[in-house]
Amino acid sequence: DTEVTQTPKHLVMGMTNKKSLKCEQHMGHRAMYWYKQKAKKPPELMFVYSYEKLSINESVPSRFSPECPNSSLLNLHLHALQPEDSALYLCASSQDTGGYNEQFFGPGTRLTVL
Protein backbone atom coordinates (compact mmCIF):
# COMPACT_ATOMS: atom_id res chain seq x y z
CA ASP A 1 0.00 0.00 0.00
CA THR A 2 1.72 3.17 -1.22
CA GLU A 3 -1.11 5.49 -0.41
CA VAL A 4 -1.42 8.55 1.75
CA THR A 5 -5.03 9.35 2.59
CA GLN A 6 -6.42 12.68 3.70
CA THR A 7 -9.78 13.68 5.09
CA PRO A 8 -11.86 15.61 4.46
CA LYS A 9 -11.48 16.27 0.73
CA HIS A 10 -13.12 19.65 1.04
CA LEU A 11 -13.62 21.92 4.02
CA VAL A 12 -15.38 25.26 4.32
CA MET A 13 -15.01 27.09 7.59
CA GLY A 14 -15.61 30.49 9.08
CA MET A 15 -12.91 32.55 10.68
CA THR A 16 -14.07 31.66 14.19
CA ASN A 17 -14.37 27.92 13.64
CA LYS A 18 -12.09 25.17 14.87
CA LYS A 19 -11.52 22.26 12.53
CA SER A 20 -8.96 19.53 11.93
CA LEU A 21 -7.40 17.91 8.89
CA LYS A 22 -6.37 14.29 9.07
CA CYS A 23 -3.67 12.36 7.24
CA GLU A 24 -2.89 8.65 7.40
CA GLN A 25 -0.27 6.36 5.90
CA HIS A 26 0.39 2.65 6.37
CA MET A 27 3.73 2.37 4.62
CA GLY A 28 5.74 2.30 7.84
CA HIS A 29 7.15 5.73 7.07
CA ARG A 30 8.65 7.64 9.98
CA ALA A 31 8.58 11.11 8.44
CA MET A 32 5.40 13.02 7.72
CA TYR A 33 4.89 16.48 6.28
CA TRP A 34 2.29 19.21 5.89
CA TYR A 35 2.41 21.46 2.83
CA LYS A 36 0.23 24.34 1.71
CA GLN A 37 -0.39 24.83 -2.00
CA LYS A 38 -2.00 27.81 -3.69
CA ALA A 39 -3.36 27.51 -7.23
CA LYS A 40 -0.67 27.26 -9.91
CA LYS A 41 2.07 27.44 -7.25
CA PRO A 42 4.41 24.83 -5.82
CA PRO A 43 3.73 23.27 -2.42
CA GLU A 44 5.18 25.22 0.50
CA LEU A 45 6.47 23.22 3.44
CA MET A 46 4.76 23.96 6.74
CA PHE A 47 5.80 21.23 9.20
CA VAL A 48 7.94 18.10 9.33
CA TYR A 49 7.53 15.30 11.84
CA SER A 50 10.34 12.82 12.26
CA TYR A 51 9.69 9.76 14.43
CA GLU A 52 6.58 11.47 15.77
CA LYS A 53 8.44 14.56 16.90
CA LEU A 54 8.15 17.97 15.29
CA SER A 55 11.47 18.62 13.60
CA ILE A 56 10.72 21.56 11.30
CA ASN A 57 8.25 24.42 11.66
CA GLU A 58 8.60 26.84 8.79
CA SER A 59 7.50 29.84 10.84
CA VAL A 60 3.86 28.90 10.43
CA PRO A 61 1.33 31.07 12.32
CA SER A 62 0.06 29.55 15.55
CA ARG A 63 -3.47 29.31 14.16
CA PHE A 64 -2.14 26.13 12.52
CA SER A 65 -1.30 23.47 15.09
CA PRO A 66 0.10 20.11 13.99
CA GLU A 67 -0.16 16.89 15.94
CA CYS A 68 1.29 13.43 15.38
CA PRO A 69 -0.60 10.97 17.62
CA ASN A 70 1.32 7.97 16.27
CA SER A 71 3.59 6.98 13.42
CA SER A 72 0.71 6.52 10.98
CA LEU A 73 -1.36 9.60 11.72
CA LEU A 74 -0.85 13.30 11.28
CA ASN A 75 -3.36 16.00 12.14
CA LEU A 76 -3.49 19.69 11.45
CA HIS A 77 -5.69 21.65 13.82
CA LEU A 78 -7.08 24.90 12.50
CA HIS A 79 -8.37 27.83 14.56
CA ALA A 80 -9.19 31.44 13.76
CA LEU A 81 -8.03 31.17 10.18
CA GLN A 82 -7.99 34.03 7.70
CA PRO A 83 -9.42 34.03 4.15
CA GLU A 84 -5.85 34.08 2.79
CA ASP A 85 -5.36 30.65 4.39
CA SER A 86 -7.67 29.18 1.77
CA ALA A 87 -5.57 26.67 -0.17
CA LEU A 88 -4.96 22.99 -0.85
CA TYR A 89 -3.32 21.37 2.18
CA LEU A 90 -1.16 18.41 1.29
CA CYS A 91 0.17 15.71 3.52
CA ALA A 92 3.20 13.64 2.54
CA SER A 93 5.26 10.87 4.04
CA SER A 94 8.68 9.35 3.45
CA GLN A 95 10.71 6.56 4.95
CA ASP A 96 12.62 9.09 7.02
CA THR A 97 14.03 12.60 6.66
CA GLY A 98 17.45 11.43 5.57
CA GLY A 99 17.15 13.15 2.21
CA TYR A 100 17.42 10.07 0.04
CA ASN A 101 13.81 9.00 0.04
CA GLU A 102 10.96 10.16 -2.11
CA GLN A 103 7.96 11.77 -0.51
CA PHE A 104 4.54 10.29 -1.24
CA PHE A 105 1.76 12.85 -1.36
CA GLY A 106 -1.87 12.55 -0.45
CA PRO A 107 -4.70 14.04 -2.53
CA GLY A 108 -5.03 17.03 -0.26
CA THR A 109 -7.80 18.86 1.55
CA ARG A 110 -9.15 21.90 -0.26
CA LEU A 111 -9.81 24.47 2.43
CA THR A 112 -11.97 27.55 1.98
CA VAL A 113 -12.07 30.12 4.77
CA LEU A 114 -15.02 32.49 4.63
Next chain:
Amino acid sequence: AQSVSQHNHHVILSEAASLELGCNYSYGGTVNLFWYVQYPGQHLQLLLKYFSGDPLVKGIKGFEAEFIKSKFSFNLRKPSVQWSDTAEYFCAVITYNQGGKLIFGQGTELSVKP
Protein backbone atom coordinates in the same frame (compact mmCIF):
# COMPACT_ATOMS: atom_id res chain seq x y z
CA ALA B 1 19.91 29.24 0.44
CA GLN B 2 19.03 26.49 -1.95
CA SER B 3 16.72 27.29 -4.82
CA VAL B 4 15.25 25.59 -7.86
CA SER B 5 14.35 27.42 -11.03
CA GLN B 6 12.21 26.18 -13.86
CA HIS B 7 12.76 28.05 -17.07
CA ASN B 8 9.30 27.92 -18.54
CA HIS B 9 6.14 29.06 -16.81
CA HIS B 10 3.74 27.78 -19.47
CA VAL B 11 4.49 25.53 -22.43
CA ILE B 12 1.98 24.83 -25.19
CA LEU B 13 2.61 21.94 -27.58
CA SER B 14 0.72 19.95 -30.14
CA GLU B 15 0.37 16.20 -29.76
CA ALA B 16 3.41 14.23 -30.93
CA ALA B 17 5.73 17.18 -30.37
CA SER B 18 8.85 16.65 -28.29
CA LEU B 19 9.09 18.11 -24.81
CA GLU B 20 11.95 19.45 -22.79
CA LEU B 21 11.39 21.28 -19.51
CA GLY B 22 14.34 22.97 -17.91
CA CYS B 23 15.29 22.78 -14.25
CA ASN B 24 18.32 24.28 -12.54
CA TYR B 25 19.19 24.20 -8.86
CA SER B 26 21.62 26.12 -6.74
CA TYR B 27 23.44 24.00 -4.18
CA GLY B 28 27.05 22.93 -4.20
CA GLY B 29 26.69 19.72 -2.23
CA THR B 30 25.11 16.35 -2.91
CA VAL B 31 21.50 16.56 -3.96
CA ASN B 32 18.71 14.21 -4.87
CA LEU B 33 16.44 15.35 -7.66
CA PHE B 34 12.82 14.73 -8.51
CA TRP B 35 10.20 15.57 -11.07
CA TYR B 36 6.62 15.53 -9.83
CA VAL B 37 3.49 15.89 -11.97
CA GLN B 38 0.12 17.22 -10.90
CA TYR B 39 -2.70 16.42 -13.34
CA PRO B 40 -5.76 18.68 -13.16
CA GLY B 41 -7.64 17.95 -9.97
CA GLN B 42 -5.25 15.20 -8.91
CA HIS B 43 -2.51 14.88 -6.35
CA LEU B 44 1.23 15.16 -6.85
CA GLN B 45 2.75 12.05 -8.36
CA LEU B 46 6.40 11.19 -8.75
CA LEU B 47 7.49 11.00 -12.39
CA LEU B 48 11.11 10.11 -11.78
CA LYS B 49 13.99 10.61 -9.40
CA TYR B 50 17.78 10.75 -9.42
CA PHE B 51 19.88 9.73 -6.44
CA SER B 52 23.11 8.46 -7.98
CA GLY B 53 24.51 6.39 -10.83
CA ASP B 54 23.48 6.76 -14.46
CA PRO B 55 22.64 10.45 -14.96
CA LEU B 56 19.96 9.56 -17.50
CA VAL B 57 16.94 8.33 -15.59
CA LYS B 58 13.72 6.95 -16.96
CA GLY B 59 10.40 7.45 -15.29
CA ILE B 60 6.79 6.60 -15.81
CA LYS B 61 4.72 7.37 -18.91
CA GLY B 62 7.74 7.65 -21.22
CA PHE B 63 9.42 10.54 -19.39
CA GLU B 64 13.14 10.75 -18.84
CA ALA B 65 15.50 13.28 -17.29
CA GLU B 66 19.21 13.94 -17.49
CA PHE B 67 21.28 15.10 -14.55
CA ILE B 68 24.20 17.30 -15.61
CA LYS B 69 26.18 18.05 -12.48
CA SER B 70 28.43 20.66 -14.11
CA LYS B 71 25.39 22.65 -15.18
CA PHE B 72 23.37 22.05 -11.99
CA SER B 73 20.55 20.93 -14.27
CA PHE B 74 17.96 18.18 -14.33
CA ASN B 75 15.89 18.65 -17.47
CA LEU B 76 12.79 16.61 -18.18
CA ARG B 77 12.18 15.18 -21.65
CA LYS B 78 9.60 13.22 -23.57
CA PRO B 79 9.97 12.39 -27.28
CA SER B 80 6.28 12.61 -28.13
CA VAL B 81 3.67 14.20 -25.87
CA GLN B 82 0.03 13.24 -25.65
CA TRP B 83 -3.02 15.28 -24.72
CA SER B 84 -3.11 13.35 -21.44
CA ASP B 85 0.26 14.86 -20.48
CA THR B 86 -1.47 18.20 -19.87
CA ALA B 87 -0.52 18.97 -16.28
CA GLU B 88 1.66 21.03 -13.95
CA TYR B 89 5.23 19.78 -13.66
CA PHE B 90 7.42 20.50 -10.64
CA CYS B 91 11.13 19.96 -10.31
CA ALA B 92 12.32 19.43 -6.73
CA VAL B 93 15.57 19.03 -4.85
CA ILE B 94 16.45 17.59 -1.47
CA THR B 95 19.77 17.54 0.33
CA TYR B 96 21.01 15.26 3.05
CA ASN B 97 21.32 17.86 5.77
CA GLN B 98 18.02 19.70 5.51
CA GLY B 99 15.85 17.40 7.58
CA GLY B 100 13.77 16.19 4.67
CA LYS B 101 12.96 19.63 3.31
CA LEU B 102 11.98 19.32 -0.35
CA ILE B 103 12.63 22.47 -2.36
CA PHE B 104 10.28 22.91 -5.31
CA GLY B 105 10.67 24.96 -8.45
CA GLN B 106 7.85 27.30 -9.45
CA GLY B 107 6.34 24.74 -11.79
CA THR B 108 5.71 24.57 -15.52
CA GLU B 109 2.20 24.31 -16.86
CA LEU B 110 2.11 22.07 -19.92
CA SER B 111 -0.85 22.31 -22.27
CA VAL B 112 -1.00 19.76 -25.09
CA LYS B 113 -3.36 20.50 -27.95
CA PRO B 114 -5.08 17.44 -29.45
